[in-house]
Amino acid sequence: MQPMPTLCDLVIVGAGLAGSLVARRMAEAGMRVVVLEARHKVGGISARGGGLAILGTPEPYMELMERVGREEPAQIWLLTQRNLDLLRSQADELAVEVRRVGTFRPVWGDAAARALQKSVALLSADGFAASLEDATELGLAVGLQTQDDLLFDPLLLVEAALEHPRITVQTAAEVKTLEWHGEAWDIWTGDLFVRTKALVLAGGGHVVHLDAGLAAYLSTMPLQVIKGVTDAQGLSHPLILDAGRVLALTVGSHWQLSSWLSAAEADPWARLTQTAEQFCPEIRVVERYASWVARSADGLPVVGSLPKSPQLYTVGGLGPWGMSWAFVAVDHLVAMMLHDAELGLLDIGRFARD
Ligand SMILES: Cc1cc2nc3c(=O)[nH]c(=O)nc-3n(C[C@H](O)[C@H](O)[C@H](O)COP(=O)(O)OP(=O)(O)OC[C@H]3O[C@@H](n4cnc5c(N)ncnc54)[C@H](O)[C@@H]3O)c2cc1C
Numbered sequence: 001m002q003p004m005p006t007l008c009d010l011v012i013v014g015a016g017l018a019g020s021l022v023a024r025r026m027a028e029a030g031m032r033v034v035v036l037e038a039r040h041k042v043g044g045i046s047a048r049g050g051g052l053a054i055l056g057t058p059e060p061y062m063e064l065m066e067r068v069g070r071e072e073p074a075q076i077w078l079l080t081q082r083n084l085d086l087l088r089s090q091a092d093e094l095a096v097e098v099r100r101v102g103t104f105r106p107v108w109g110d111a112a113a114r115a116l117q118k119s120v121a122l123l124s125a126d127g128f129a130a131s132l133e134d135a136t137e138l139g140l141a142v143g144l145q146t147q148d149d150l151l152f153d154p155l156l157l158v159e160a161a162l163e164h165p166r167i168t169v170q171t172a173a174e175v176k177t178l179e180w181h182g183e184a185w186d187i188w189t190g191d192l193f194v195r196t197k198a199l200v201l202a203g204g205g206h207v208v209h210l211d212a213g214l215a216a217y218l219s220t221m222p223l224q225v226i227k228g229v230t231d232a233q234g235l236s237h238p239l240i241l242d243a244g245r246v247l248a249l250t251v252g253s254h255w256q257l258s259s260w261l262s263a264a265e266a267d268p269w270a271r272l273t274q275t276a277e278q279f280c281p282e283i284r285v286v287e288r289y290a291s292w293v294a295r296s297a298d299g300l301p302v303v304g305s306l307p308k309s310p311q312l313y314t315v316g317g318l319g320p321w322g323m324s325w326a327f328v329a330v331d332h333l334v335a336m337m338l339h340d341a342e343l344g345l346l347d348i349g350r351f352a353r354d
Pocket of ligand 1 (some may be wrong): 013014015016017018019036037038039041042044045046047049051052053054173174175176197198202203204205206207210223225247258291292293297315316317318319320321322323324
């Protein structure tokens, strides 16, 4: 491990996907960066995730339009398209394998099928490649098929991103207090002190504990995950079910299903197991666990500088579909920090304006 510098240019709190990508980009821009990670290893929730980055939002396009108006859905989808481009180029640069898998989003019932038809028409009017496909093989009528979605191993990407001569990573270093004293931030973990000119909070679901202001922008939501084994063939495409609340994919020899069902759901585990059995009746569940992600009120990431806190930035609220946002959110943050660029839809200031 390299010795801790006395005054560094930038400290990143959290070595998940977001923190590691910021560290890499800022190190490439010439900064000396220290990454402080609470756990004994890097990767965070990102390393446990499925590693599927999708085009657009899992929420049907029509529903998104009803919620945010006619123009914004296309802007949101464009951001995720840019995310896929950035993911591909970052992975190329770091020699991490990325697979183009596409995804399939089947729907239940006639009303949902009709709504999906309208969504597909609107998507193609807005220039996105998504098609309506037959889903009778899955016991359902139709589904939305996208082709450009990417699958990768987030842990490999995190580890490769942090491998840079200007990045120092300190694990088992949970940041407990931050204090601005006029020119720099003083940061304490249990047994470490670091002084830095600037600070990025990228602590995922835990970030709300570090800055009281962030709790006003983000809330944490639970995710349930089951892993199962079966002799049956794996899925040809990852499946996005229940308007994006359930993701099913095969990772190596395992089936993995994750869900972010609402707290009102009586027994999310039973529901998830039932869903698994619907697609793979002979599945044997071998692991299940719960996790947490941070989410903003409108479901978009929050990026930017924190009000009234000089040189304090965040990239968070990546939510249950964080792989579809991490690269573009980090790109926006870096452009803002280095070139004062606008943050557009992802700007944390959108909540203050409301
Ligand atoms: C099981 C599961 C499957 C998922 N699958 C997908 C998927 O297929 N596709 C998709 O798009 N999204 C998926 N997600 C969501 C996605 O993983 C998250 O949105 C994303 O990983 C969040 O990245 P992050 O860098 O913000 O947070 P994290 O990866 O959680 O990183 C935050 C890091 O900060 C550290 N930290 C926190 N507080 C402190 C502190 N005070 N001091 C120091 N360090 C601190 C944490 O230990 C952690 O390492 C999944 C999530 C889960 C749980």
